[in-house]
Amino acid sequence: MKVLVPVKRVVDYNVKxxxxxxxxxxxxxxxxxxxNPFDEIACEQAIRLKEAGVATEIIAVSAGEPKAxxxxxxxxxxxxDRAILIESTDELQPLAVAKLLxxxxxxxxxxxxxxxxxxxxxDSNQTGQMLAALLGxxxxxxxxxxxxxxxxxxxxxxxxxGIQTIAVKLPAVLTVDLRLNEPxxxxxxxxxxxxxxxxxxxxxxxxxxxxAPRLQYVQVEEPSARKAGVKVGSVQELVQKLKTEAGVL
Amino acid sequence: xxxxxSGEQEMLVETTRAFVEKELYPFxxxxxxxxxxxxxxxxxxxxxxxxxxxYAANMPEGLGGGGLDTVSMCLVDRELGxxxxxxxxxxxxxxxxxxxxxxxxxxRYLFPAIRGEKIDCLAMxxxxxxxxxxxMKCTARQDGTDWVIDGEKHFISHADLADFVIxxxxxxxxxxxxxxxxxxxxxxxxxxxxxxxxxxxxxSVSHRGYHNCRLRFENCRLPAEQVLGEPHKGFEVxxxxxxxxxxxxxxxxxxxxxxxxxxxxxxxxxxxQFGQQIGKxxxxxxxxxxxxxxxxxxxLLTLWAAWRHDQRMMRDExxxxxxxxxxxxxxxxADEALQIFGGMGLMEDLPLExxxxxxxxxxxxxxxxxxxxxxxxxxxxxxxxx
Ligand SMILES: Cc1cc2nc3c(=O)[nH]c(=O)nc-3n(C[C@H](O)[C@H](O)[C@H](O)COP(=O)(O)OP(=O)(O)OC[C@H]3O[C@@H](n4cnc5c(N)ncnc54)[C@H](O)[C@@H]3O)c2cc1C
Ligand SMILES: Cc1cc2nc3c(=O)[nH]c(=O)nc-3n(C[C@H](O)[C@H](O)[C@H](O)COP(=O)(O)OP(=O)(O)OC[C@H]3O[C@@H](n4cnc5c(N)ncnc54)[C@H](O)[C@@H]3O)c2cc1C
Numbered sequence: 261m262k263v264l265v266p267v268k269r270v271v272d273y274n275v276k277x278x279x280x281x282x283x284x285x286x287x288x289x290x291x292x293x294x295x296n297p298f299d300e301i302a303c304e305q306a307i308r309l310k311e312a313g314v315a316t317e318i319i320a321v322s323a324g325e326p327k328a329x330x331x332x333x334x335x336x337x338x339x340x341d342r343a344i345l346i347e348s349t350d351e352l353q354p355l356a357v358a359k360l361l362x363x364x365x366x367x368x369x370x371x372x373x374x375x376x377x378x379x380x381x382x383d384s385n386q387t388g389q390m391l392a393a394l395l396g397x398x399x400x401x402x403x404x405x406x407x408x409x410x411x412x413x414x415x416x417x418x419x420x421x422g423i424q425t426i427a428v429k430l431p432a433v434l435t436v437d438l439r440l441n442e443p444x445x446x447x448x449x450x451x452x453x454x455x456x457x458x459x460x461x462x463x464x465x466x467x468x469x470x471x472a473p474r475l476q477y478v479q480v481e482e483p484s485a486r487k488a489g490v491k492v493g494s495v496q497e498l499v500q501k502l503k504t505e506a507g508v509l
Numbered sequence: 510x511x512x513x514x515s516g517e518q519e520m521l522v523e524t525t526r527a528f529v530e531k532e533l534y535p536f537x538x539x540x541x542x543x544x545x546x547x548x549x550x551x552x553x554x555x556x557x558x559x560x561x562x563x564y565a566a567n568m569p570e571g572l573g574g575g576g577l578d579t580v581s582m583c584l585v586d587r588e589l590g591x592x593x594x595x596x597x598x599x600x601x602x603x604x605x606x607x608x609x610x611x612x613x614x615x616x617r618y619l620f621p622a623i624r625g626e627k628i629d630c631l632a633m634x635x636x637x638x639x640x641x642x643x644x645m646k647c648t649a650r651q652d653g654t655d656w657v658i659d660g661e662k663h664f665i666s667h668a669d670l671a672d673f674v675i676x677x678x679x680x681x682x683x684x685x686x687x688x689x690x691x692x693x694x695x696x697x698x699x700x701x702x703x704x705x706x707x708x709x710x711x712x713s714v715s716h717r718g719y720h721n722c723r724l725r726f727e728n729c730r731l732p733a734e735q736v737l738g739e740p741h742k743g744f745e746v747x748x749x750x751x752x753x754x755x756x757x758x759x760x761x762x763x764x765x766x767x768x769x770x771x772x773x774x775x776x777x778x779x780x781x782q783f784g785q786q787i788g789k790x791x792x793x794x795x796x797x798x799x800x801x802x803x804x805x806x807x808x809l810l811t812l813w814a815a816w817r818h819d820q821r822m823m824r825d826e827x828x829x830x831x832x833x834x835x836x837x838x839x840x841x842x843a844d845e846a847l848q849i850f851g852g853m854g855l856m857e858d859l860p861l862e863x864x865x866x867x868x869x870x871x872x873x874x875x876x877x878x879x880x881x882x883x884x885x886x887x888x889x890x891x892x893x894x895x
Pocket of ligand 1: 630631632633634636638639640641663664665666667713721870873874875876877878879880883
């Protein structure tokens with residue numbers, strides 16, 4: 261069974277980001293970039309499936325600028341078998357990425373697409389769902405427990421009430437949540453091997469996908485600083501304030 | 510000139526950093542408190558390091574090591590150096606000098622050291638022979654084909670844990686252009702060899718849990734095959750293989766300096782006094798600028814010397830400058846970082862007081878700062894006949 265793992269190059273989670281002076285976006289010049297943490301978890305899960313003899317091949321795929329090759333190399337060093345870069349310097353919105361991935365799925369014919377539930381840069385949480393819809397495949401989102409066997413995946417999903425377990429037939433799209441696993445760090449021999457693993461580069465046009473943005477960013481702003489809270493003297497006062505000031509009761 | 514790191518080197522840094530954060534940091538407090546690393550923890554760190562391929566990363570791939578060049582090794586050491594010494598040294602870099610092993614020595618010492626089955630330690634220093642190593646009194650005299658060792662070594666790091674010692678002993682004297690000098694021979698001595706005893710050393714202010722020992726040799730008989738390299742060529746073997754050891758000290762100093770500086774910078778941005786962040790006071794912010802400058806200088810010198818080592822161009826004074834700059838920078842940076850924390854900097858709740866204590870030994874071992882200056886200045890003046 262082939263597993264496709266989409267990985268995105270994002271600003272490292274440790275970086276304290278800043279909005280550009282002209283408010284056109286976040287300043288990413290000279291900022292440390294890494295693999296989206298949720299994608300790392302997806303990659304780790306794919307590797308575990310391979311180690312368990314369930315998956316046979318892991319293909320990492322990334323859509324973005326040439327530097328996304330570094331992110332793919334990280335996936336290869338973790339244990340992916342080969343990689344595909346869909347190279348584009350255009351702004352790629354979730355729908356465009358979903359279309360690109362759908363085109364790769366058609367070419368590669370994986371049984372499973374394991375991906376992060378969202379990317380930590382714009383937190384869209386859309387690509388997996390859109391991809392499943394474009395392919396007409398079942399989907400399981402926010403997966404925090406997973407078993408794959410006999411042509412189906414049993415996924416524990418984190419929902420507000422707890423863990424909801426659902427079964428989906430393969431092929432399927434799964435988007436993974438934080439608690440699914442703890443990703444490994446690449447070992448030194450695997451880092452050295454990654455250099456020799458195949459990494460193909462294709463262009464959106466090669467896949468016949470129009471990536472033109474459908475959404476327009478108007479303005480990006482820093483979140484306003486949190487205001488100091490107030491202490492209340494009694495439950496009565498609290499309820500009163502919730503009614504009159506907060507307007508939530 | 511290219512100051513960039515390759516993709517592999519970047520990943521190597523990430524992996525080592527992740528290793529340090531996951532496998533070493535969680536045990537630092539325990540090691541400080543107990544002044545020891547539990548035997549199970551020793552094994553665990555070694556096993557995890559073997560899994561990560563970081564163990565013996567300095568050794569050639571052909572011998573089963575990681576095959577890293579000196580620059581990459583310095584990057585690994587820099588990241589490892591962030592953690593407490595007693596823990597990070599377990600991610601062993603078997604002494605490069607073991608590559609001088611020949612014949613059966615390779616199976617008995619070199620390969621087990623690379624596979625994490627045996628740990629080596631290295632013994633030069635004696636109570637009366639520190640910086641002036643050549644004045645050593647521990648002797649080996651020939652008796653038939655055997656050698657018989659008598660004498661004492663002290664300050665020998667992790668000899669308590671080691672399975673064998675790479676021993677330097679005096680084997681007679683020779684005339685040199687600079688007067689009569691002792692001839693030195695290098696030996697491989699197994700723990701348990703009759704006449705060889707490992708005694709507890711001193712309690713040091715730096716690197717708790719990383720013990721130094723005294724070694725005593727009394728009529729300790731070794732067969733000829735225990736000689737590493739050729740008889741009387743101990744310094745030649747050392748010069749051939751130990752050049753990068755000072756870079757390792759430099760690189761680990763850089764790691765701890767980075768950690769201290771990061772802590773201090775965050776604190777300067779957080780801590781408020783007199784109605785503002787203390788980082789807004791020039792008295793604090795200029796300290797940070799100077800710390801950064803010292804660190805960057807030391808890092809460039811270290812990576813530059815490592816690069817020269819890889820090109821087979823490294824001179825003694827290159828490594829000396831790197832070691833001097835990095836160990837002195839650490840001392841200064843640790844002290845200033847502690848100062849920026851005010852009273853809290855002194856407390857065991859933070860890693861700073863430890864980094865500050867640990868920094869002290871770095872200016873002493875592997876050649877004191879004065880000896881490094883001696884090496885640098887001799888290289889300048891000797892050609893002029895001074
Ligand atoms: C914790 C620890 C672990 C160690 N581990 C090992 C080990 O594993 N193996 C090993 O062999 N050794 C080890 N050493 C020994 C270490 O290398 C020596 O401490 C170091 O070489 C200095 O020697 P010394 O302490 O005898 O000081 P000395 O040589 O007595 O120096 C005393 C002072 O005199 C100065 N001085 C000496 N000569 C000169 C000169 N020519 N010009 C100017 N100043 C000079 C020195 O700089 C120093 O300030 C270790 C030491 C320590 C503290
Ligand atoms: C062991 C110990 C015992 C103590 N005992 C007592 C005691 O018995 N009673 C008591 O009341 N206190 C006591 N103290 C507190 C001590 O007086 C404070 O630690 C000291 O005043 C510094 O305050 P701080 O630690 O909060 O550091 P901070 O004031 O937070 O200072 C942090 C850093 O910012 C710098 N800084 C702050 N303001 C400025 C500025 N305007 N310009 C430039 N730099 C600035 C400081 O110099 C320092 O480097 C004790 C402290 C210790 C460590």
